[in-house]
Amino acid sequence: MTASRTCFQMRGMDAYASQGHGCRLRRRDATARLWLALLALWLAACQTTPREPSYQPPVPPPGMALIPGGTFVRQDDAGNSRLTTIAPFFLDRTEVTNAEFRRFAQATGYQSEGRWTLYATPERDQHPVVAVTWNDAAAYARWAGKRLPTEAEWEFAARAGRPTAIYGTGGAGDTLDNLATFGRIAVDPRRMPLRGIQTAPVASFPPNPFGLYDMAGNAAEWCADWFDAGYYAVSPARNPLGAAFGRGRAIRGGSWNDRADYLTVTRRYGLPPGTITFTLGFRCAADAQKKTTSNGRD
Structure with missing residues (x-):
């Protein structure tokens, strides 16, 4: 090549x-x-x-606080306890006032079973309405688009995330030092016939950590439940609704006329739903979301 x-x-x-x-x-x-x-x-x-979207907590209606819900140890004065979970809900920041109940009665023509008008003088418009029956309280709640709180909801709200809470009060510590609406002492005393000093205007004292006023003292409060002293032993673990029946409706919080031991977050008792007393009022609740009990009841 x-x-x-x-x-x-x-x-x-x-x-x-x-x-x-x-x-x-x-x-x-x-x-x-x-x-x-x-x-x-x-x-x-x-x-x-x-x-x-990030989680946005529901906005409470005017005059109400969002109670976030959670799990807590429910207790009573007898030493019974129950681990209980509560769904988020709304609760009135204050007890329903005379002025608010009067607006309801005038708007609907409702004929009360109670004697609330005896204590609802104009100068007491901002005092809690008292001398209303359980049926009166439930009727107002329906008209307002709300309901009465369950005992479990009430106790959870009064504790405000404090496992060792004794009273549902605000301010420094967990004492009654700055709570004058119990034991016949009131912030603006006004004598009534045959009685001592009465209620104070709502929100006269600091709120608890959830922003709720008068969860101890002022007026005792009707709850939704039928009262059963042994209910804690058998109640559902989630959103308990109270006993299926009973002779009385549950009452919480204590009043201006009660001893301090009636104002604790664990004190529970019941009275017939037709009871009329100048120490007993109420506040309303509302659902923040759909909830079920552990046995499936809505």
């Missing part, structure tokens, strides 16, 4: 090799461009896909 022919063949092989190398480079470039295009599409999708 001549030198010239050999040189020609080598140049041909070099050209072929260069052509193959160029093809490989073009394929690599195309692959890289494809990956870049896919990456750009993915980034665009990330920017346009809506993010999951």
